[in-house]
Structure formats: structure tokens, C-alpha cells
Amino acid sequence: MNRTVTIVMYHYVRDLERSRFPAIKGLSLERFRRQLDHIQANFTPIGVEDVLEALAFPEFELPANPILLTFDDGYSDHFLNVFPMLDARGMRGCFFPSAQAVLEHVVLDVNKIQFVLAAVPDMQRLLDQVLSALDEFRPEYALRTREEYAATVVEEHRYDPREIILFKRLLQRELPEPVRAEIVRRLFAEYVSADEAAFACELYVSVEQIACMQRHGMHIGSHGYSHLWLSHVSLETQIEEVDRSLDFLRQTGVSTENWTMCYPYGGFNESALRVVEDRKCRLGFSVEARIANLDIDHRLALPRIDTNDLPS
Ligand SMILES: [Zn+2]
Numbered sequence: 001m002n003r004t005v006t007i008v009m010y011h012y013v014r015d016l017e018r019s020r021f022p023a024i025k026g027l028s029l030e031r032f033r034r035q036l037d038h039i040q041a042n043f044t045p046i047g048v049e050d051v052l053e054a055l056a057f058p059e060f061e062l063p064a065n066p067i068l069l070t071f072d073d074g075y076s077d078h079f080l081n082v083f084p085m086l087d088a089r090g091m092r093g094c095f096f097p098s099a100q101a102v103l104e105h106v107v108l109d110v111n112k113i114q115f116v117l118a119a120v121p122d123m124q125r126l127l128d129q130v131l132s133a134l135d136e137f138r139p140e141y142a143l144r145t146r147e148e149y150a151a152t153v154v155e156e157h158r159y160d161p162r163e164i165i166l167f168k169r170l171l172q173r174e175l176p177e178p179v180r181a182e183i184v185r186r187l188f189a190e191y192v193s194a195d196e197a198a199f200a201c202e203l204y205v206s207v208e209q210i211a212c213m214q215r216h217g218m219h220i221g222s223h224g225y226s227h228l229w230l231s232h233v234s235l236e237t238q239i240e241e242v243d244r245s246l247d248f249l250r251q252t253g254v255s256t257e258n259w260t261m262c263y264p265y266g267g268f269n270e271s272a273l274r275v276v277e278d279r280k281c282r283l284g285f286s287v288e289a290r291i292a293n294l295d296i297d298h299r300l301a302l303p304r305i306d307t308n309d310l311p312s
Contacts, residue, residue, distance in 0.1 A: 003294045005051060006043065006067045008305040009287065012279045014077045023118040025159075027307055029081060035312035036089060043067035047092045048219045048260060052282055054294055070094045070304060071286060072223060072262060073111070074102055076202065079209040087216055094214060096223035096262035096285075099203055099248035105200040108227045109181065110264070112188040115170050119191040123163045130170060130183055137179045149174065158289075159308070172265070173229050191297050211253050221260035222246060222281075229267035238275045246279065261300070 012026025025123050027035070039045065044063035051068065054060045064287050069086070071078045072098020101108050107115075120126050131146045153166040158170075171180050171277035182246060193199040205213075224230065225244040228237065241256055246256050261276045266287025277300060289309065292302045 002064065002066070002206060003054070004061050004066075005046070005054075005062065005292045005294065005302075006065070007285065007292050007302055008067065008069050008307055008310060009285075009304040010069065010071045010082070010307050011073060012075060012077055013081050014075075015081075021115055021118040023119075023121070024114060026077075027312065031135055031312040032082070033085065034084060035307065035310055036091070038311050039067055039069075039093075040089065045069065045091045047217075048094055048221075048258065048283060051294070052258060054284045055299055068094065070096065070262065072096050073108070073227075074098060074205045074223065076205050076209070079205045079213060083213050083216070083218065086218070090165075092217050092219065094219040094221060094260065094262075095205075095210070096221050097210060098223045098224040098225065098227040098264065101200060101204045102207060102210070103248060105197040107188065107196050107200045107203060109184050110172065111203065112184045112192070113168055115192045116184075116187045117164065117167070123161070123167070126187070127163055127167050129187070130167065133174075133183050133186075133284070134179070137176075137182075141176050141179055143175070143179070154236060173232050179255055214252075219260070220249065220252070220254045220276050223262050224264050227264040228259055229265050230263055230272040231267040231269040235271050235275070238272050242275050260284065263287075268301065273298075276300060 010027065013032045014026055016022050016024065016026055018224055037246045043065040044067065046066045050062065054062050071093055073076065075097065078095055082093060098108055099113045100106060104211065105233040110175055118298060131149065134143055137143060149170060150166065153162060153169050156277065157165050171184050210220055222242065224241045228241055230238050230241065246259065249256050249259065258292065259281055260283040261281045264286040268286065281300060283302060285304055286301050288303040289305050297303060
């Protein structure tokens with residue numbers, strides 16, 4: 001009996017060529033359309049409820065080649081582009097907005113970093129700018145040397161060259177939070193936009209759009225409050241991130257009875273698992289790139305493949 005599910009992860013889905021940032025890493029509308037054609041020809045799209053039923057009842061038969069589509073970060077792309085295409089095909093998707101981006105009209109650091117990278121082709125210049133800025137913060141923070149930071153990334157990565165991984169790592173989690181936030185803020189203001197709130201309103205879905213997608217059968221789950229690596233923060237912060245994201249879902253009219261957790265950056269640890277488990281989370285999604293097996297994988301840490309792993 002089949003107990004495997006292909007879970008696919010998407011981020012940006014937009015008309016890249018005609019957008020202001022054509023270098024942003026995402027899927028064009030044309031490629032997304034072709035991928036949906038491929039999926040409908042080769043897989044059976046299912047929803048979160050089907051996975052829950054399969055987990056609850058071992059005799060529940062999943063359809064042949066089941067596939068679950070997940071969309072991270074709550075981009076307006078998902079409301080404007082993805083939702084109508086899925087709806088027209090009678091397909092469902094799972095959407096994971098970060099609460100802070102929607103509620104406070106701030107651009108998440110993860111996205112500021114992406115848009116800076118898309119706006120500045122000279123990677124070495126950006127990296128030098130970050131490492132030089134560190135000296136300014138040394139009197140106040142116990143920072144490591146440039147060489148030590150440069151050595152924090154040694155592993156090869158599937159999609160990005162080493163310099164880009166290092167740039168992202170430093171600004172996503174290696175540097176102390178106030179230092180990272182300030183450097184990212186400066187880079188974003190210099191290279192992308194001086195009006196963060198306006199940019200955020202364009203970039204993310206609104207509360208109304210989330211409610212609308214939900215009314216039309218789309219699943220909405222948690223992606224934390226402020227998109228932190230849950231594996232790199234205190235238990236107290238993990239609890240706060242999860243609880244505030246659940247409050248956000250309830251305020252938006254999303255039922256949290258069968259809620260799901262999509263860990264930002266795929267980052268979780270034992271204590272994060274306990275936090276979501278204690279709050280009766282039903283499914284959790286990581287970014288480990290393989291096909292999920294419901295008999296083997298932890299239901300709160302299901303692996304997902306990237307859209308780039310499927311033909312489009
Ligand atoms: Zn995310």
C-alpha cells in the first residue's frame with residue numbers, strides 16, 4: 001500500500017521577466033503553468049486532510065502518486081498568480097505566511113537579503129561591505145574576526161555559490177541579531193527601496209487575501225511570527241514565535257484545530273518539535289529534500305522537495 005507523498009515547496013511565482021527584480025530566484029508563470037500540467041498528468045494532488053486521514057487510519061488508501069503543494073512566506077504572488085491557477089484546476093495548496101510581514105508591513109530579513117542579492121550582481125562587493133561594516137560594531141558586540149566568519153561556511157550547496165551562502169548565513173543567523181538587522185536594513189535601503197512599508201504591502205498577502213483563499217478551500221498554516229531559525233533561538237522565543245503565529249491565524253479567521261507548521265528555513269530542533277506538539281500541531285514541514293514516507297517520517301518533520309526538482 002502506498003504511504004509515500006511528494007510534498008513540493010514553492011516560494012516566488014511571478015512574471016519574473018516583467019518584474020522590477022528579474023534576478024529574484026523564483027518560478028515564472030509559464031514554468032509554473034507547465035509544472036501544474038506535469039503534476040496533473042503524473043500525480044494526484046491531495047490536501048492536508050488526506051495526509052491527516054492517512055496518518056490516523058493505516059488502512060486509508062492514498063491515491064496513486066499523491067502530491068501536496070506548499071507555498072512559503074505569504075507572497076502576494078500566491079494570491080494573485082497561484083491561487084487563481086489552482087482554483088481553475090480544482091487543485092488545493094497549502095500557504096504559510098509569516099505573521100509579522102502581513103500584520104506590521106515590514107519586509108522580513110530573509111526577503112531583504114534576497115532582493116539585495118537580486119539588485120546587486122557584484123557578490124564580492126556585497127560580502128566586503130558586510131565584513132567591513134563589522135568593525136563599526138566591534139566596540140559594542142563580541143564579534144569574531146573576518147577570517148573566522150569567512151570560515152563559517154565550508155559546505156557546498158545545491159543552488160548557490162559559497163559566497164552567497166556565506167552572505168546569507170552571516171545575515172540570517174551568524175551575527176548577533178541587532179548587528180544583522182542593522183546591516184540588512186542599510187543594504188535594503190541603499191539598493192532596493194527606501195520605503196519598506198510600501199514594499200511590504202506589494203510583496204505580501206493581506207489578511208483579507210488570506211481569508212479569501214481559505215474560503216476557497218486553500219489550507220493556511222503557520223510560518224512563525226517573524227521568520228526566525230527556530231533551531232537557533234531560545235525555548236522562550238520558540239514559544240513566542242509559535243503562539244503569536246497561532247494568534248494571527250485565529251484573528252484571520254483560520255481554524256487552528258488542524259493546524260500545520262512550516263518551519264522557517266526548515267529549521268527546528270527537539271525543543272521546537274515539543275513546542276508545536278504541545279499545541280497540537282498536526283503536520284510539520286521541513287526542507288529536507290526527499291519524498292515523504294508517512295510510515296517512517298516524523299509527522300511534524302515531513303521532508304519536501306523543491307519545485308526545481310520537478311520538470312517545468
Ligand atoms: Zn520562509
